[in-house]
Amino acid sequence: xxxxxxxxxxxxxxxxxxxxxxxxxxxxxxxxxxxxxxxxxxxxxxxxxxxxxxxxxxxxxxxxxxxxxxxxxxxxxxxxxxxxxxxxxxxxxxxxxxxxxxxxxxxxxxxxxxxxxxxxxxxxxxxxxxxxxxxxxxxxxxxxxxxxxxxxxxxxxxxxxxxxxxxxxxxxxxxxxxxxxxxxxxxxxxxxxxxxxxxxxxxxxxxxxxxxxxxxxxxxxxxxxxxxxxxxxxxxxxxxxxxxxxxxxxxxxxxxxxxxxxxxxxxxxxxxxxxxxxxxxxxxxxxxxxxxxxxxxxxxxxxxxxxxxxxxxxxxxxxxxxxxxxxxxxxxxx
Numbered sequence: 090x091x092x093x094x095x096x097x098x099x100x101x102x103x104x105x106x107x108x109x110x111x112x113x114x115x116x117x118x119x120x121x122x123x124x125x126x127x128x129x130x131x132x133x134x135x136x137x138x139x140x141x142x143x144x145x146x147x148x149x150x151x152x153x154x155x156x157x158x159x160x161x162x163x164x165x166x167x168x169x170x171x172x173x174x175x176x177x178x179x180x181x182x183x184x185x186x187x188x189x190x191x192x193x194x195x196x197x198x199x200x201x202x203x204x205x206x207x208x209x210x211x212x213x214x215x216x217x218x219x220x221x222x223x224x225x226x227x228x229x230x231x232x233x234x235x236x237x238x239x240x241x242x243x244x245x246x247x248x249x250x251x252x253x254x255x256x257x258x259x260x261x262x263x264x265x266x267x268x269x270x271x272x273x274x275x276x277x278x279x280x281x282x283x284x285x286x287x288x289x290x291x292x293x294x295x296x297x298x299x300x301x302x303x304x305x306x307x308x309x310x311x312x313x314x315x316x317x318x319x320x321x322x323x324x325x326x327x328x329x330x331x332x333x334x335x336x337x338x339x340x341x342x343x344x345x346x347x348x349x350x351x352x353x354x355x356x357x358x359x360x361x362x363x364x365x366x367x368x369x370x371x372x373x374x375x376x377x378x379x380x381x382x383x384x385x386x387x388x389x390x391x392x393x394x395x396x397x398x399x400x401x402x403x404x405x406x407x408x409x410x411x412x413x414x415x416x417x418x419x420x421x422x423x
Contacts (some may be wrong), residue, residue: 099173102164107386114375116341122379128350140203153231211287212275212297221299293324312343322353361395
């Protein structure tokens with residue numbers, strides 16, 4: 090299990106980062122921070138480099154994941170960016186040079202069992218999307234095309250399906266429906282309905298949970314996957330956040346290394362509670378708080394639980410809301 094993990098990342102002059110170093114958990118890694126601090130950038134650079142087979146010397150295109158040219162990923166005012174990754178216990182170094190060139194130095198550790206789940210769900214847009222992406226400039230990043238391809242393929246069967254059945258049942262029970270694929274389109278068969286309903290007619294949040302069912306059923310989300318997940322809570326009613334937290338924890342216990350960027354108060358606290366109150370029985374967990382430091386460069390602090398994080402904008406805003414309510418209540422008594 091430990092062989093297929095990302096252990097460390099070092100960035101220098103990459104987008105909003107001047108110089109940071111991160112050591113990851115082999116289980117769950119949670120990125121929090123205000124908009125514009127680089128949470129999605131971290132997910133995309135890790136995914137973009139770890140999922141592509143790099144030549145001994147030559148080009149690696151990560152710009153497609155940012156809808157940008159490679160040179161535009163270099164921090165303004167600097168000549169080049171450097172990215173160092175230790176994964177599968179092998180170190181590799183990448184450079185982005187301000188001339189629209191990219192060089193690669195180090196050993197190749199391409200790992201194809203990776204999965205990126207972007208904010209936008211893909212069940213609705215699935216039909217024909219990969220071919221449209223290849224033919225036209227849609228102004229969309231490559232993670233959407235990759236997800237559409239991941240949703241394709243036949244469901245598992247036999248022992249392979251039995252191994253993941255508990256994940257499928259957990260999610261199907263949450264939405265009271267099964268996910269079907271007919272004529273290159275996705276449908277939901279809700280328990281209360283006789284006819285299946287097209288994904289285009291289903292709520293965004295249900296589609297997001299539905300695509301998880303599909304990814305588990307076809308083996309693209311398995312115990313050996315490295316998962317990158319951007320704002321999984323987007324579009325979800327709060328009642329589903331507990332389902333989400335339990336699903337993430339179950340994945341980690343099966344050996345999946347998870348990288349999550351989130352703004353959700355409930356999700357981060359439910360994940361942290363398992364570490365704080367279960368006497369070390371929880372999956373490996375690490376929080377990374379991103380915040381602006383000197384000269385607007387993003388800095389990072391990390392800890393195993395939320396109560397050890399000093400810069401927590403999510404908690405700060407909820408505390409401010411509590412203070413506002415208390416103030417309004419006192420004023421109402423006057």
